[in-house]
Structure formats: structure tokens, C-alpha cells
Amino acid sequence: MATITRLQKSRRMSQIVQHGSTIHLAGQIADDCAQAIDGQSQEVFCKIDTLLAQIGLTKSAIVFAEIWLSDLADFAGFNSAWEAWVDPESPPGRATCQVGLARAGARIEILVTASAES
Template sequence: MTLERLNPGPRMSEAVRIGDIVFLAGQVPDDLSGDITAQTREVLANVDAVLRALGGSKADIASVQVWLSDMGDFQGMNAVWDAWVDPANPPARATCGVALARPGMRVEMVVVARARN
């Protein structure tokens, strides 16, 4: 089984593919000025873009870890998530509160999915 790296950099790759399973690096917002809904929308758009590059879609997601800097944002994140998630193919998901890497960052998501190409 081969291991393939998508957009490798000096510190990490955007995603790593082993066979037809892909592990996305933590997806974070670039614009930290927004509230939890804006940041969640941006993160989910990033997830969509990486999956598209691998020939997949949100229907191919097996698992998501959602990290929130403030669990008070849980409802706001879920409102955006619920509008985005494929209801016919919901992934396994866990959400926890953590200290994130940059001040102002409210959400990060780690995804494991199936790659199609």
C-alpha cells in the first residue's frame, strides 16, 4: 500500500493518503476576526476543497474531531455543521474544548475520509 502526501510542507502535509483512506491536517480558519459561525463556515469550506482535490466529498467522511476553544460555541458551530453535513452520510464525530494554536481561533477540525481518485 502506498503513502501519498498532498501539498507537503516543511512542517506538515495538507493531507496524507494511504490506499483510499485520507487523513486531513487540522483545518483552521484564516480569518480569526469572525464569530464561531463564520469560522466554522470557513473551516468546512476548507474541508470541502481538500476532499474535492482528492476526488471526494463530504459524503466520504468517516470521522471528524471538532476542537473548540470555548465550549460555549458548541451551539453556533452545530448550527453551521447541521446545515453543511450530508444527512444521508453523517460521519462519526467528537467535539471537545481545547486551547487552540492562535489567539482568536475558535475552531479546528481533523477529518478522516475516503479518497476517490
């Protein structure tokens, strides 16, 4: 049976959950929600990079990303930021949709599933 490891836990959730070789990151949003989509995207990418680094991984380990935008008008701007950040040799599967986000001013939230196997 695979072990489940939870890191950066609070009463509500864990920022990182590893089950065997599969890693799930909690949804990441920008702290500074006054920024435009490119700034919020960069902040979220930085958070993802930091969380993955804590378990010895990089963005090339991402197998799937769920991208939630509060407004699909930000889709092109997000894609530009994403393409500058994503590992071009290891692009993950991805889905993007428009949703109402819980934090006022948040334009984007990203959930990541990664693999500790190469």
C-alpha cells in the same frame, strides 16, 4: 503494502495524507479568526470541501471528524453550522472537545478522516 501519498506538503506537515483508501486531512482553522463561530465554521468547511475535491471526494466520504472548540460556549452555534453543512445522508462519526488552540482568536479546528471507498 499500501502506498502513502502526501499532498500540499510543507516542511512541517502535509495537508492531505492518503494511505490506501484512508485519507487524513490536517487540522483546518479559519484564516479570519476575527469571525464568530459560524463564520469560522463556514471557512473551515470550505477548506475541507476544497481539500477533499483535490482528490476527487466530497464531504459524504468523511467517516470521522474531530472538532476542537476553544470555548464550549460555541457548541450550539457550531452544531447549527455543522447541521447545515454535513451530508444528512452520510453523517460521519464525530467527537467534540474544548482545547487551547495554537492560533490566537481561533475558535475552531477540525480534523477529518475520509475514505476513498464508497
